[in-house]
Amino acid sequence: xxxxxxxxxxxxxxxxxxxxxxxxxxxxxxxxxxxxxxxxxxxxxxxxxxxxxxxxxxxxxxxxxxxxxxxxxxxxxxxxxxxxxxxxxxxxxxxxxxxxxxxxxxxxxxxxxxxxxxxxxxxxxxxxxxxxxxxxxxxxxxxxxxxxxxxxxxxxxxxxxxxxxxxxxxxxxxxxxxxxxxxxxxxxxxxxxxxxxxxx
Numbered sequence: 001x002x003x004x005x006x007x008x009x010x011x012x013x014x015x016x017x018x019x020x021x022x023x024x025x026x027x028x029x030x031x032x033x034x035x036x037x038x039x040x041x042x043x044x045x046x047x048x049x050x051x052x053x054x055x056x057x058x059x060x061x062x063x064x065x066x067x068x069x070x071x072x073x074x075x076x077x078x079x080x081x082x083x084x085x086x087x088x089x090x091x092x093x094x095x096x097x098x099x100x101x102x103x104x105x106x107x108x109x110x111x112x113x114x115x116x117x118x119x120x121x122x123x124x125x126x127x128x129x130x131x132x133x134x135x136x137x138x139x140x141x142x143x144x145x146x147x148x149x150x151x152x153x154x155x156x157x158x159x160x161x162x163x164x165x166x167x168x169x170x171x172x173x174x175x176x177x178x179x180x181x182x183x184x185x186x187x188x189x190x191x192x193x194x195x196x197x198x199x200x
Contacts, residue, residue, distance in 0.1 A: 033081040039150040047075035049170030055178040059117040063139035068117040091130040096125035108198040
């Protein structure tokens, strides 16, 4: 019988644990959808609402981290594979030349709640997913390059009818005291528009 200090039993178990870990990794990879080709247009615009902030805060989802004083809230329905959680760079959601911060994951339903740190003219600006990247690494130069790729790919703004419907659903411009009030309102939209099993 091996003594408590005898490492031999653990050495015999180690290869089994390694095989199990490798098998789990393979299963996870098999369940993960391939990253769709980008640029990819956001599917449906459900809601749009502009907002202002009494107390600004730095937007950490871009390299410049500009202070947010106003913005646009969006609820979208997109290809779930575009927003599937990955332990790597993911397709970045752009609105015009701005990175949008995704609030909900939404990969089960394809429903996505997000906001843009700018007041956006949706009749002129495109909403699309660009090349996989970490959003906090996107600067204005990269955003312009991705916008050019979107134009070349034929991605266009949503129709006037879709924008009118989304802005009517969003209602009048909202005013929030600070980031906490904004995030509270965004999470209320998650509860309203995402199924219960997809609210994370």
